Amino acid sequence: MTVALGGLLVFAGLLLNSSFEICNVKTETGKDGTTVTKTCDGPTATDASVIAVALLFVLLLAPDMSEVGVFGVSLKRRLEAAEKKASDSEAKSDRLESQLQMQNLRVDTLAQNVAAANAQATNNVYLYSSDDIKKIDSELPNKVEAFTRGNIPEPPVIQWTPIDGERPSEDEQSYASLAMRIIENWEILAASLDLPPYPRVSRSDLPKIKLTANQAEQFRFLFEEELQIVRAARNNVAHAKAVSIDDLRSAVDISEQLLTTLTTSPDLEPGEE
Numbered sequence: 001m002t003v004a005l006g007g008l009l010v011f012a013g014l015l016l017n018s019s020f021e022i023c024n025v026k027t028e029t030g031k032d033g034t035t036v037t038k039t040c041d042g043p044t045a046t047d048a049s050v051i052a053v054a055l056l057f058v059l060l061l062a063p064d065m066s067e068v069g070v071f072g073v074s075l076k077r078r079l080e081a082a083e084k085k086a087s088d089s090e091a092k093s094d095r096l097e098s099q100l101q102m103q104n105l106r107v108d109t110l111a112q113n114v115a116a117a118n119a120q121a122t123n124n125v126y127l128y129s130s131d132d133i134k135k136i137d138s139e140l141p142n143k144v145e146a147f148t149r150g151n152i153p154e155p156p157v158i159q160w161t162p163i164d165g166e167r168p169s170e171d172e173q174s175y176a177s178l179a180m181r182i183i184e185n186w187e188i189l190a191a192s193l194d195l196p197p198y199p200r201v202s203r204s205d206l207p208k209i210k211l212t213a214n215q216a217e218q219f220r221f222l223f224e225e226e227l228q229i230v231r232a233a234r235n236n237v238a239h240a241k242a243v244s245i246d247d248l249r250s251a252v253d254i255s256e257q258l259l260t261t262l263t264t265s266p267d268l269e270p271g272e273e
Contacts, residue, residue, distance in 0.1 A: 186261060
């Protein structure tokens, strides 16, 4: 491009200085002999030489014509600006799509958590009849005996004792006190055995029994029915659903036998969280 512009400037200088002329030579033969006439004049736009030089400059400048524009705005710059804008728009679209996917993932996760919480809340004691609860309650000592014989490894625990160091009398077991005991007993069992929902925030004023993951899994497997009854009774009480006092008393008795089993097995040692 530099060479072409330099040649164009030289050609323009020659034109301005009248150093470049186009001459026309005519030969005429008269009676007196041969006469030669030479006519010279400055170049015009229609002259063949001017057109040829202009075409040459156009060919030389053609590869760089995209750089030439009006008021500094060239075709190439405008094209680059358009490409950059398109690239930025595509990147912004990708970011928005990624954010939308993350938001959808959060919504799905929240929906799953809500569904799990609802399923937990609707699990109630009426999955079992009163006869079922009494039957399971009567069979619990046999399971406790098997557990304490060492058929399943016993976990290390902290010392847990009922309120006031002994079981309350029948007169003291009002509905309100039974409701409080089933809630507290379930909190201890759930925190110690890592029961759902997750994650669990344990009350600092209640003890937590220290178990390994394997020990907790074995205990959950052996006492699955009993744990379901305690959980159902706790959920009914917590959500103000009707539970007969006899069923609630049986559920409390089951929960306390489970806790006593964890804390009185012969090979267990007290510990603290």
